[in-house]
Amino acid sequence: MCGLAGWLSYERDLSTQTSIAEEMNTTLECRGPDSHGVWTSPRALLAHRRLAVIDLEGGRQPMAAPAPDAPVITYTGETYNYRELRDELRSLGHEFRTESDTEVVLHAYLEWGAGFAERLTGIYAMAVWDPRTEELLLVRDRMGVKPLYYWPTPDGVLFGSEPKAILAHPDTEAVVDAEGLREIFGIVKTPGHAVFRGMYEVKPGTLLRFSRSGQEETRYWRLTARPHTDDLDTTIGRVRSLLEDIVAEQLVADVTVGTLLSGGLDSSAVTALAARATAEGADDGGSPRVLAFSVDFKGHGERFRSNVQWTDPDTPFAIEVARHVGAEHVVVELDNADVLDQDVRDRVLRAQDLPVSTGDMEYSLLVLCRALKERMTVALSGEAADELFGGYTWFHDPQAVEAETFPWHHPFEKAGGIGALRTIGLWGRLGLTEYVKRRYAEALEEVPRLAGDDRREERMRELTYLNLTRWENFLLDRKDRISMATALEVRVPFTDHRLVEYVYNAPWAMKSFDGREKSLLRAAMRGVLPDSVLDRKKNPYPSTQDAAYEEAVRERVRAAVAEDDAPVLKLASREEIGRLLDAPEGTYSMGGPWSARAVLERLVEFNNWVRLHDVRVDL
Structure with a gap:
């Protein structure tokens, strides 16, 4: 999947600054442990860290076209239709030296210029430097699966897959002001906002062009509203066929591919379709069984209590799905020590660049991914199905539907998260009511409408x-x-833009035709998955319900605020935070991204973030 970084300057001779590009590149080593490289010229430096997935030997980067003064690319992600594009480009006279999708993308740029992005199907972020025009293009995939950040300078731009790459440059500083803190604590995620002052995120579906005359932004893809003319049966069949094609397409790799399986509808659908496609491809030398990984907590089944978020434990359903589809199944079982381990937490904080903890979920996910990496290099996951098919509780709660705010703020309020922020004074101190209202209004202005x-x-x-x-x-x-x-x-099949465009425009009456969440997806998977999974209520990603975990989090907060120079005391006083800690045990035990317990987690992570990553908080 890889990582990239780079520097464009129209006034400095960057051919003498290679060591800086190498330092930026080093911060992304985890994204690309297989190889690395830096391409150097007076105007532009392009760096790359590679995780080899397709054409293990031939896809090294940065990659230049085979001609003097030709364009150069540093690219991350996957272009799933690269074989079809390569055939088309060959018919147009292009010759290829490798079997990599990167070379196909580079030649697509040579053939179609800036319009090449519209031809790509996949998840990607890239930079293309064209010495002929002295222009740099930064491009991000339609749904924003692959990250890409940039920092405009007086004479150019710095860019990288993650903020840490940009912040490794000596001309930058990690500064977060009130606006950045509002993004962190307001649970807003404004497109283009990177939290750090001076830094921005390339928006999904966007191409940025940097030239001597300045910066130009082009949206090459956006959601559009159009009439849905298919009847219900046709729609269900179309969803099924799209998913079958997409999952099969995303299994293509020169390394082992598996799945993340929770036992919920989304991951089970991906696993089942992957198992079918894998079995069908076994005659071509592929493995006859797909490898599926799940996560669970020791003793979770015995101590589990249903609540507004979780109705039943995941593992029994994951086991049933794996047996049903013939997958090789591995359950990674965790205990409190795994998710409280300071090294795990430091690595998560380092990975995310921001203190965006949603409870124990990030930490268990890291441990799970470590286990997967021992057996595979690529995994398919079920993200985006809930957003696309209407799976979350807030799609079906009349109060959340009618609330004049982001719908996920309703469970955030109910679970005590907003109340916790108010208790410590941070909600009012940051002006989050006004900020959320403004961002919500901006988002509504973007929504494509359909007459009628x-x-x-x-x-x-x-x-x-x-x-x-x-x-x-x-x-x-x-x-x-x-x-x-x-x-x-x-890889995330539900983010494929062909599926997104189709289902987005299906009327809500179809998405909930049987009075349940994700009606279309459940109907499309009928006969593929066990009825027990199809009829199961949606559960979020697993979270521990162990009271001992909550107490451990409280102890960490107490230890943090005990220090006079604790960075978290810039957000709230010791007395205000103490009011949270004085709440009876179990008040925050529900867990999950909206709970008050998650606020305590975020306070601890904020404290560590400022100290470990040399962040200046400017309030």
Whole structure:
């Protein structure tokens, strides 16, 4: 999946600055442990760290076209239709030296210029330097699966797959002001916002062009509203066929590919379709069984208590799915020590660059990805199905639907997260009510409308758009950062733009035709998955319910605020935080990204983040 970094300057001679590009590149070593390289010229430096997945020997980067003064690319991700594009480009006279998708993307640029991005199907982020025009292009995939950040300078730009690469440059500083803190604690995830002052994120579906005349932004893809003309049966069949094609396409690699299996509908659908495609390809030398990994907590089944988020434990359903589809199944069992381990937490913080803890989920995910990496290099995952098909509780809770805010703020309020931020004064101190309201209004302005929609249909279209462009970006970023911290590539079939475009425009009456969440997806998977899984209520990613874990988190908060120079005391006083800690045990035991316990986790991580990563908080 790889990592990239670079520097463009129209006034400095960068051919003498290679060591800086190498330092930026080194910060991304986990993303690409297999090889690395830096391409040097007076105007531009391009760096790359490689995780070899396709054409293990021939796909080294940065890659230059075979001609004097030709364009150069540093590229991360996967272009799933690269074989079809290569055939088309060959018919147009292009010759290829490798079997890599990177070379295909480079030749696509040579053939179609800046319009090449519209021809790609996949998950990618890249930089293309064209010495002929002295222009740099930064391009990000349609749904923003692969990260890409940039820092404009007076005479050019710095860029990288992660903020840490840019912050390794001597001309930058890790500064976070009130605006950045609002992004961290407001659970907003504004497209383009990178939290650090002076830094930005390339928006999904966007191409940025940097030239001597300045910066130009082009959206080459966005969600659009159009009439849905298929009937229900046709729609169900179309969803099924799209998913079959997409999953089969995403299994293509020169390394072992497996799946992440929770036992929920989304991951089970991906695993089942991957198992079928893998078995069908066994005659071509592939493995006849797909490898599926799950995570669980020791004693979780015995101590499990249902609540508003979790109705039943995942593992029994994951086991049933694996048996049903014939997958080789591995359960990674964790205990408190695994998710409280300071090395794990430091690595998660380093991976994410920000203190965005949602409880224990990030830490268990890192341990799970480590285990996967021992058996595979690529894993398919079920992210984006809930956003696309309407799986979350807030799609079906009338109060959340009608709330004039981001719909995930409703469970955040109910679970005590917003109340916890108010208890310590941070919600009011940062002006989060006003900030969230402003960002929400901006998001609504973007929503594509369809003439003739009634108010119900219009509102559900709004909620789907908000989820796909805000909440999903948060989840995709989390999965990418943590998986790549273990050199594991995660592919996400439900983000394929062909599926997204089709299902986004299916009317809400179809998405909930049987009165349940994700009606279309469940119907499309009927006969492929066990009925017990198809009829199961949606559960979030697993989180521990062990009271001992909560107490350990409290102890860490107490230890942090006991120090007079604790960075967290810039956010709230010792007395304010003490009010949270004085709450009875169990108040925060529900866990999950919206709970008050997650706020305690975030306070601890903020404290560590400022100290370990030399962050200056400017309030």
